Amino acid sequence: MRHGRIDLSHGAGGRATAQLIDEIFRPAFDNPYLDQANDQAAFDVPAGRMVMSTDAYVISPLFFPGGDIGSLAVHGTINDIAMSGGRPLHLAASYIIEEGFPLIELQRIANSMGRASRAASVAVITGDTKVVERGKGDGVFISTTGIGIVPPGIALSGDRARPGDRIILSGCIGDHGVAIMSLRNNLGFDTELLSDSAALHGLVAEMVHAAGTSLRLMRDPTRGGLAATLNEIAQQSGLGMVLEERAIPVRGEVAAACELLGLDPLTVANEGKLVAVVAPEEADHLLRVMQAHPLGREAALIGTIIADDQFFVQITTSFGGSRIVDWLAGEQLPRIC
Amino acid sequence: MCLAIPIRVEALLADDMARVTLGGVSKSVSIALIENVRLGDYVLIHVGFALTRLDPDEAERTLALMHEAAVPGLPARA
Amino acid sequence: MKHIDEYRDGNLARSIAAVIAQEAATDRQYRFMEFCGGHTHAISRYGIEDLLPNNVQMVHGPGCPVCVLPIGRIDDAIRLAMRPEVILCTYADLMRVPASAGRTLLKAKAAGADIRMVYSTLDAISIAEAEPGREVVFFAIGFETTTPPTARAIRLARRKNLANFSIFCNHVLTPPAIRAILDTPDLEGAGRVRVDGFVGPAHVSTVIGTVPYTGLAETYRKPVVVAGFEPLDMMQAILMLVRQINQGRHEVENQYIRAVTAQGNLIAQREMAEIFALRSSFEWRGLGELPLSALRLRDDYADLDAERRFLIETVPAADNPACECGEILRGIKKPAQCKLFGTLCSPDTPMGSCMVSPEGACAAHWSYGRFRDSAKAGAERALV
Numbered sequence: 001m002r003h004g005r006i007d008l009s010h011g012a013g014g015r016a017t018a019q020l021i022d023e024i025f026r027p028a029f030d031n032p033y034l035d036q037a038n039d040q041a042a043f044d045v046p047a048g049r050m051v052m053s054t055d056a057y058v059i060s061p062l063f064f065p066g067g068d069i070g071s072l073a074v075h076g077t078i079n080d081i082a083m084s085g086g087r088p089l090h091l092a093a094s095y096i097i098e099e100g101f102p103l104i105e106l107q108r109i110a111n112s113m114g115r116a117s118r119a120a121s122v123a124v125i126t127g128d129t130k131v132v133e134r135g136k137g138d139g140v141f142i143s144t145t146g147i148g149i150v151p152p153g154i155a156l157s158g159d160r161a162r163p164g165d166r167i168i169l170s171g172c173i174g175d176h177g178v179a180i181m182s183l184r185n186n187l188g189f190d191t192e193l194l195s196d197s198a199a200l201h202g203l204v205a206e207m208v209h210a211a212g213t214s215l216r217l218m219r220d221p222t223r224g225g226l227a228a229t230l231n232e233i234a235q236q237s238g239l240g241m242v243l244e245e246r247a248i249p250v251r252g253e254v255a256a257a258c259e260l261l262g263l264d265p266l267t268v269a270n271e272g273k274l275v276a277v278v279a280p281e282e283a284d285h286l287l288r289v290m291q292a293h294p295l296g297r298e299a300a301l302i303g304t305i306i307a308d309d310q311f312f313v314q315i316t317t318s319f320g321g322s323r324i325v326d327w328l329a330g331e332q333l334p335r336i337c
Numbered sequence: 338m339c340l341a342i343p344i345r346v347e348a349l350l351a352d353d354m355a356r357v358t359l360g361g362v363s364k365s366v367s368i369a370l371i372e373n374v375r376l377g378d379y380v381l382i383h384v385g386f387a388l389t390r391l392d393p394d395e396a397e398r399t400l401a402l403m404h405e406a407a408v409p410g411l412p413a414r415a
Numbered sequence: 416m417k418h419i420d421e422y423r424d425g426n427l428a429r430s431i432a433a434v435i436a437q438e439a440a441t442d443r444q445y446r447f448m449e450f451c452g453g454h455t456h457a458i459s460r461y462g463i464e465d466l467l468p469n470n471v472q473m474v475h476g477p478g479c480p481v482c483v484l485p486i487g488r489i490d491d492a493i494r495l496a497m498r499p500e501v502i503l504c505t506y507a508d509l510m511r512v513p514a515s516a517g518r519t520l521l522k523a524k525a526a527g528a529d530i531r532m533v534y535s536t537l538d539a540i541s542i543a544e545a546e547p548g549r550e551v552v553f554f555a556i557g558f559e560t561t562t563p564p565t566a567r568a569i570r571l572a573r574r575k576n577l578a579n580f581s582i583f584c585n586h587v588l589t590p591p592a593i594r595a596i597l598d599t600p601d602l603e604g605a606g607r608v609r610v611d612g613f614v615g616p617a618h619v620s621t622v623i624g625t626v627p628y629t630g631l632a633e634t635y636r637k638p639v640v641v642a643g644f645e646p647l648d649m650m651q652a653i654l655m656l657v658r659q660i661n662q663g664r665h666e667v668e669n670q671y672i673r674a675v676t677a678q679g680n681l682i683a684q685r686e687m688a689e690i691f692a693l694r695s696s697f698e699w700r701g702l703g704e705l706p707l708s709a710l711r712l713r714d715d716y717a718d719l720d721a722e723r724r725f726l727i728e729t730v731p732a733a734d735n736p737a738c739e740c741g742e743i744l745r746g747i748k749k750p751a752q753c754k755l756f757g758t759l760c761s762p763d764t765p766m767g768s769c770m771v772s773p774e775g776a777c778a779a780h781w782s783y784g785r786f787r788d789s790a791k792a793g794a795e796r797a798l799v
Contacts (some may be wrong), residue, residue: 048556060781187534188385190363256360256416261534262340312786319646320425321462324786326762336340336384337452337481337562337774339453339560339618341644343418343674360416367537370563370683379418381621381674384506386564387533388683389621391418396673399420399643403651406431408562 002083006101011050011131020129029112029117033090034126041125044091046060046149052251053080054145062109062139063181067143067271070113075271077144078120082201083218083274085156085208086148091117093127093144098137109140120199122146128144141303153213158236160216166283167241168276170290171196172202173226174254177268181257187262187334198272200294203295207276210289214282220274224328225267229275232314240308241324243315243325247302261334266325270330284301341383343391346376357382418673421645423534431650432466439657445471446609447656448746450593451616452479452774453644459783461646473655475776478616479594479746480556480585481508482768482775483699486732494615495583495725496520496528496563500547504539505554507532512771515732523592536568542573543580543620552721555582560618562586562710563683566690569712569719583721584711587697589619589626595699597635599745601701610746614649615641617671624679636665643671690716698731700768701744704719740767743776750780751788757781 009016026034033041057073067075073093081088093113097106117124124144175196182191200220208215222231226248234241250265258265272295278286283301290296303315313325343387349357353369357380365387368374380387439445449455455475458464464473477483489512496503503520505741510532512520524530528551533539536553543551555565565582572580591615615628620641628639638659642652652670659666669675690713697709712720721727734740739753750756750769760766762778769775 058365073420121594132581188364188538191361193361243580252416253361256362260344260359260362260364261418310789312789314786318425319423319428319461319463319466321465322786323459323462323783325797333510333532335773336506336534336557337456337479337508337772339451339616340559341560341618341621345417350744367535367564367567368474369567370680370686372682381618383560383618384564386567388560388563388618389680392673396418399648399651399670402429403427403647406434406651406654 004103006097006099006106008104008131008133009100011097017129024110025108025129027125028107028114029124030114031123031125033123035143036087041090043125045089048125048151048152051081051086051150052145053077055080056141056143058138058141060138061183062105064183064195065093067142068109068112070109071116072197073142073144073273074113074116074122075197077146078122078199078201079220079274081146081148082204082218083156084148084150085154085204085215085218086150087205088116088120088122088201089145090125091122091146093124093142095127095129095159096137096141097129097131098139099131099134101139104170104251106140116199117166120198120201133155139149151208154208156215156217158217158219158233159238160275161233161239161305162216163239163305163307164280165216165277166280166301167243167303167305168283168287168290169226169248169302170200170274170276170296170299172249172254173221173270173273174250174258174265174268175207176271177225178254178257180269181261187261189257191253191257193251196272198295200213200272200274200295202276202288203293206289206293207286211278211286213281214279216277218274218276221270223269225265225269226275227264227266227313227325228327230325233275233277234311234313237305238311240306240311241303241313242306243303243313245315245318247300249298249300249315252285262336263332263334267328341381341388343379344382346374346378346380349374349376349410355387419645422643422647424647427647428466428650431647431654435471435650435654435657436468438654438660438661439468439471441470443470444610445660446474447471447612447653448474448476448596448610449614449649450476450478450589451619452482452772453617454614454642454649455479455776455779456774457644457646457649459779462783463649464783464787467648467653471657474610474746475779476746477699477701478558478589479768479772479774480558480561480587481512481772482740482744483592483701484512484556484585484768485698485700486514486734487698487729488520489520490732491727491729492583493518493520493523494526495552495727496523496530496720501531501550501552502531502542503552503554504531504533504542506556508772509554509556511765512768513765514613522670536564540568540571540575540577540580543577548577549578551580553582556591557586558587558616558619559573559622559687561621562691563686566686569690569716570686570718573716577615581719581721581724582712585725586691586710587699588708588710589616589623590631591705592699592702593631595635595702596703596745597631599747611660612638612640614652614656615639617642617644617674620671620675620679622680622683625667625675625677627749629705632665632667638668639664640668640694641671641675643674653735664788700734701741709763735766738767740769743769750777753777757785
């Protein structure tokens with residue numbers, strides 16, 4: 001089986017599908033829900049407010065330094081749940097596989113997804129597999145849906161920022177985007193940089209415990225980078241921001257790669273970082289709590305929310321001048337000019 | 338109009354190419370447009386080509402001039 | 416990063432800014448044009464204008480090869496790319512430039528054209544070697560910085576006997592463009608922005624040297640200071656320009672001594688001279704037809720010339736009639752004076768090149784000036 005490739009029978013629901021699940025998916029995810037072999041999973045829920053999120057992962061390349069589509073699909077959806085302040089409970093995963101996809105790579109992805117899920121203590125309890133004809137899929141697409149439970153009294157939302165609130169970033173920006181770009185043939189640069197793909201719910205739990213209702217909102221800056229996320233928040237809250245460029249942590253390699261390609265680190269993708277907006281009197285304490293956690297060691301206070309009816313995200317440059325941090329117009333492209 | 342950055346030559350390669358490194362990121366670039374490149378030189382690269390070598394003495398002189406220029410009260414120089 | 420970070424020191428910038436403020440005579444305006452788009456980008460990225468006194472202003476020039484590329488040439492590239500046998504290789508900067516009828520290379524790619532973004536002409540050569548059954552065309556743009564790399568690619572293609580490689584050449588020259596700006600007629604009451612001096616391009620000058628600016632400085636009696644790319648380089652160059660104006664001088668000075676010499680890069684110049692010939696005339700978006708301002712492949716290299724290989728006949732296409740890029744590129748109008756700015760035209764929906772390229776005057780004003788205007792308006796409102 002390992003030497004073969006996916007064919008249309010694997011998605012047909014018959015013996016081949018069952019074999020695929022038995023030999024690849026169930027061992028990879030290894031939990032009692034899947035062992036029941038039903039089309040669904042039933043479970044008890046603690047009392048409280050629930051949160052649900054879904055996301056599809058269509059990345060290319062499928063494997064990158066620091067992760068792959070499988071681990072990304074786990075981390076990404078866990079993070080979306082966590083940004084509500086909620087504790088993720090379970091995941092559902094749906095695979096759409098292209099005819100001809102090598103089984104050995106599918107196993108690699110499933111195993112990676114299983115490992116990520118176990119490390120995060122959030123199980124993939126139900127799933128689905130479909131196969132599409134050759135040419136109609138980019139190898140593999142994965143969609144994950146997560147559910148979680150929100151602690152009482154916590155209601156984080158993008159529109160809750162207030163003037164005077166402080167903005168905290170959990171760590172260095174741009175790692176994921178640069179790691180992915182280094183694989184593109186025509187950009188041709190080498191680096192040891194790894195994607196920062198990680199599940200943030202442990203860090204978030206500490207933060208919610210420390211700051212409680214002083215925490216206004218959290219968001220993870222993925223595609224579009226920190227620039228997109230901050231602009232979204234500004235729009236939703238109807239406020240502006242002033243950032244301090246010198247305070248924003250960027251690894252040397254990321255800065256260097258961005259210089260080479262003419263990119264702005266603020267617009268480069270991340271997969272293991274979050275932005276938090278917190279009441280000013282709690283900011284220092286929250287920062288210390290974050291820095292004590294492995295995924296928040298480089299956390300930094302990067303700016304302040306201000307009243308601004310134009311919702312500008314301003315940045316004071318390391319040089320002392322000011323400019324706006326704008327949304328990207330489409331995907332960021334390297335430039336020669 | 339031309340994004341060019343100063344970068345260190347780490348190795349000389351065949352076919353007029355060189356390996357250059359900046360902040361832990363490496364690339365292979367062409368040095369066909371310049372002469373007498375040595376390991377440790379800094380070159381300016383643009384679209385995969387080194388356009389010139391950076392002169393470290395002139396770089397020192399530039400920084401010195403900037404620091405001098407920044408002291409108000411000194412007579413203006415031509 | 417060595418040779419980079421030292422030139423971004425904010426404290427030193429403020430000190431130099433204090434000297435500029437001290438030396439700039441209060442009874443006059445100083446208007447300097449930074450020719451090069453890279454300098455325009457540096458000004459907005461670092462907020463350099465915040466550090467200058469109010470009477471020292473920067474006017475954004477046309478030194479952005481993406482901005483001055485006529486729509487008709489992008490139409491040609493799109494048509495080429497739509498041919499099933501063609502792989503069009505291009506620098507990423509061009510992907511979103513609007514051509515006729517809102518077409519772009521990005522949209523053409525989505526529609527199935529084989530368009531590949533490359534970092535270097537050498538990548539295009541590799542693609543041609545890897546795909547002998549396809550026609551690889553490299554969409555060459557750029558001033559003198561980017562031209563020698565194209566020349567090298569042509570040499571390599573010749574040496575490797577590549578039968579499936581060609582260049583669509585749109586290389587342009589810097590001194591003729593500066594001359595065109597200086598020749599712009601001084602229209603009475605037209606709100607023309609007077610330019611007192613130039614910040615000369617950094618990396619074009621590493622190739623051509625500083626000698627080519629001498630004739631311009633003398634004829635038009637405007638100082639030119641060639642400046643490095645980093646913000647402190649620009650600050651120092653602006654100080655040097657202020658001093659020249661105050662002392663009534665109009666010389667060519669070199670601030671970028673660590674990378675630019677008077678003669679430039681002779682190897683690169685020789686390569687350009689051997690591969691390219693001057694076109695008698697070439698259309699520049701915004702500046703119109705300029706004589707002896709652009710390059711084509713020499714007849715010896717006709718087989719590597721995409722225009723001859725594919726019998727390209729460029730159809731000039733007009734800009735949106737309300738687009739003021741032309742006047743903005745010449746420094747006659749400011750972005751905020753264009754009716755489309757901020758309404759129909761924005762980085763998301765660019766109507767002309769000044770907005771789609773991050774170095775264009777309008778894109779720079781969008782990220783930097785628009786906010787500054789707003790802050791000023793806010794301050795004025797607060798006073799009321």
